Amino acid sequence: MELLNYLLLGFSVALEPANLFYCFIGVVIGTLVGVLPGLGPVAAMSLLLPATFHTTPVASIIMLSGIYYGAMYGGSTTSILVNIPGEAASVMTCIDGYQMARNGRAGPALGISAFGSFIAGSIGIIGLVLIAPPLVDFALKFGPPEYFSLMVLGLMILTFLTSASMVRALMMATFGLVAGTMGLDNISGLARFTFNIPELLDGVGLVPVVMGLFGISEVLLNIELKVKREVFTTKVKGLLPTLEDWGKSIWSILRGTILGFFLGILPGGGAVIASFVSYAIEKRVSKHPEEFGKGAIEGVAAPEAANNSAAQGAFIPLLTLGIPSNVVMAMLLGALIIHGVTPGPLLLAQHPELFWGVVASMYVGNALLLILNLPLIGMWVQLLKVPYSILFPIIILFCLLGSYSINNSTTDVVIMLVFGVIGYLMKKLSLEAAPMVLAFVLGPMMETALRQSLIKSKGSFSIFFTRPISATCLIIAIALMIMPLLPWFRRRPGVKLEHEDVT
């Protein structure tokens, strides 16, 4: 009953005209960045973060969340029609979605992708409502050692899953930790690595770093690519899937939803991993695996459902533990902190309107996306025709102005450009930015938790192994570190997560 009251509170917040407007803006921008290759949800969120400074924390998070799951929806359009994933979580949709389009079935592919996403998003929200409150009670038992170990585990899972070379992924995570130490020391107040630049006393900002690594670097890479886009614009008809299509897809959607949701909760997991794993599972359980890769509708339904429910599940660690499980959540964490809200176990008690408002807005946002994606598909397709030579100066300008307007300082622009070049070189050398960004965000929290734990234990590291939750997290983290050394794991296929999600 109490849960119902809270949900009603959530919907009353989400349906306030202002919040509804921000939700609409969020999902439209999300769909837009999902459709347009070259600007992922992380870059878009960092771009619009300064725009939310004037709004309430609830409106801000509603809009930024809308961008995230809107991009999940929008990404499928480019995958199906152009064979270019608008964002990383839609990579798997390309395989069968594009083949369906080539076979004249672009409409049903887009339709099942939108309906599957809606079903998954809706079930994901129910999961969020059911799991988050009990997890809050559990999270209240967390002290600094537990937080430290959980963050270590999150980073280990991310590095384990995201790269063919775990050593290099760990290098990037450590680089993120180093970058996170810049600025004033939280405990002693001493300036660290500021090079006498006053703007660096607050540390390097998340927005310039993310815009540089994901926005500018992507533009620099795309300048050298000559991508020939073949858009199946004339064949987009019959968006409603047939009964046969539904019969084939419904179980795939449900499997993808459940799998995606739990992979989303996992620290370091997320929408990209969820879509990869769900595709692999569908192929394995299918009675006709030979059809996969040739236009199987299950190959579109499952990953699309998985990436959307994962997007919902990823909110759980952020809202209950205050720990972002991926880069997108790290952006939301940054937004919450800027608005003076500390995410964690007390969020539910102290800001119920924010917690439940955001949860309810996701449902509203999912409904908006369904309305947006199906009838407006023609408009999104037109956007794909904009030449990159026009698009990229605009993306660059967004990045420049976005990073400048945070502190009205060109130092942030310089930082963004530096990280743009670093990001470009990292992509050239197959070094992934996602572990770096997550570690950069978690770094200051990890440092505080580590130092507090060591002060408490008088310098003994046993504190991390004598407390059950902490010990469990660390043992799993160590196991993940050792696994690649075992012979049957040596040649595991790496999952390239170039964009936001990693998520």
Added chain:
Amino acid sequence: MKKTFLINDLVWIGFAAAVCYGGLKLGFGSFSQPHAGFMPFLSGLLLGLLALVDLISGLAKGWRDEKKDVEIWANINWGKLLLTLALLVIYTALFTTLGFVITTILLLFFFFRAMEPRPWWVVAVSSVTCTGLFYLAFKIGLESQLPRGILGF
């Protein structure tokens, strides 16, 4: 020999050494009383060790699983890449002095013109229109404090 990856690891090792040195200068403290340099030193140390492991493993295997140097660097359009970077640096340097409007029109003019041949008047109209839209979005809509520069607005 894949020099790119060798140089990459050496750069990371050098960077890690600098971070460790910086951490020690800030003061490591002790495990029971960690100081400001504690985390930087440990992170730097870990980064250096990981880069060393990557280097040794790369040398042992000859980086056989990696792309060749030529694959990484051959297809780059150096002209466009360097031009883009140079324009961005110049834009940032002149942004506060000349102001948002002038620098942005110039930046977009160069980008639109340099990346693909188009008639100059199309480029000029596009640049001015785009700048106007950005001005409306950021200055009026989001109330950002964009620099006025010599034009005074």
